[in-house]
Amino acid sequence: MPNQIITMNTTKKIALVAHDNKKLDLLEWAKFNRGTLSKHILFGTGTTGKVLEKELGFKITKLQSGPLGGDQQIGSMIVDNEIDFLIFFWDPLEQMPHDPDVKALLRLASVWNIPVACDRASADFLISSPLMEVAYERIIPDYNSILKRRVATLK
Numbered sequence: 282m283p284n285q286i287i288t289m290n291t292t293k294k295i296a297l298v299a300h301d302n303k304k305l306d307l308l309e310w311a312k313f314n315r316g317t318l319s320k321h322i323l324f325g326t327g328t329t330g331k332v333l334e335k336e337l338g339f340k341i342t343k344l345q346s347g348p349l350g351g352d353q354q355i356g357s358m359i360v361d362n363e364i365d366f367l368i369f370f371w372d373p374l375e376q377m378p379h380d381p382d383v384k385a386l387l388r389l390a391s392v393w394n395i396p397v398a399c400d401r402a403s404a405d406f407l408i409s410s411p412l413m414e415v416a417y418e419r420i421i422p423d424y425n426s427i428l429k430r431r432v433a434t435l436k
Contacts (some may be wrong), residue, residue, distance in 0.1 A: 315337055
């Protein structure tokens, strides 16, 4: 199967998301990593984006709250190559009414081969990677050729 290369620039487009019980963890993590985060373009859902922008003191593009479609907005941005990196502190012990949206978001991140951190330790390792400071080539399957083959079999 042929592959496609998508290049992440040195300035990464990072989505920051947190469930209610994890917002404080994400805020503490973001404050600790403020210097690194300030070099990138940040997006946040709902309250998370508002709180982070206020506390960090720099612009965060704010999307809808997760349950109101923010998770799906981020998923769409991943598909359109508008997000390179996902930090999503989700609460594995709390069932959420929008769990299907969360699962869809994580699936899209995997489909499009973007780095994902779902907890503080993973986020620490990802944000401190030397790859954060350089352009990086993500390799994904060439989905266009897959779709063309599927359409051709329908004829």
